[in-house]
Amino acid sequence: MPQWIDTAALDDIEDEDVMRFDHAGHIYAIYRVDDQVYASDGLCTHEQAPLSDGFVMGHVIECPKHNGRFDIRDGRALCAPVCEKLGTYPAKVEAGRILIEV
Known part of the structure; x- marks a missing residue:
């Protein structure tokens, strides 16, 4: 059954940035773009590089290993070498905290 997990304070992540969040043996990427949050x-689906080391440009995360890109809103793979989409999760802010549904 899905549940909302507290990941960090909104102020812990800068606008157009990404942070790593580990929970129950799974690695997540949490993004903040224009005061919206995404997870x-x-x-990376290509060679498992941590996206938290990548570069955020608007709603796009660029993998640090081979420069593949994903749309953080829906996980779509946008350019080679990535061809498999990312799993995405609902995210929201409550009382200044970022929550994701896992």
């Missing part, structure tokens, strides 16, 4: 699997 996805934390490893």
Whole structure:
């Protein structure tokens, strides 16, 4: 059954940035863009590089290993070498805290 998990304070992540969040043996990436929050699997689908080391440009995360790109809103793979989409998770802010539904 899905549950909302507290990941961090909203102020812990800068606008157009990404942070890593580990929970129950899974790695997530938490993003903040224009004061909206998003969450996805934390490893690139191409070679499992941590996306928290990547670069955020608007709603796009660029993998630090081979520069593959994903849309953080829906996980779509946007360019080679990635071809498999990321899993994404509902995210919200409550009382200044970022919550994701897992």
